[in-house]
Amino acid sequence: MSNHSRFNERCYQLLKLVPEGRVTTYREIARALKSNAWRAVGSAMAKNRQLIVIPCHRVVRSYGSIGQYASGVDAKANLLIGEGVDIVDNKVKDLKKHLFQFGH
DNA sequence: GGCGTGACCCCAT
């Protein structure tokens, strides 16, 4: 385990584990890191410049709202829909169905 | 070495 990594990078590594058609939440990532820094997780995503390598479009809010995205919420919604996630009015229709958990 | 900021969360009106 490299606890030497920056918090941001640990978020990215976790995010890479989320497969297509699945989503996770800012809170789940923080929880997986044994932290309550959901805020910091959001900041980490915002600073992500490698949109292709790091699929931050698969991160949504706890209530299912898709939140924000560097290229706009519409792009985020379309990407998710393209992966098979049901999106209605910028919200995940059935979060429980698509939610990927890191095993806790 | 302190302070503001942000792709958030949740409860109380």
Add this chain to the structure above:
DNA sequence: TATGGGGCCACGC
């Protein structure tokens, strides 16, 4: 059912 406000943490200046 909609909003408001307080709280949480890492990062950069």
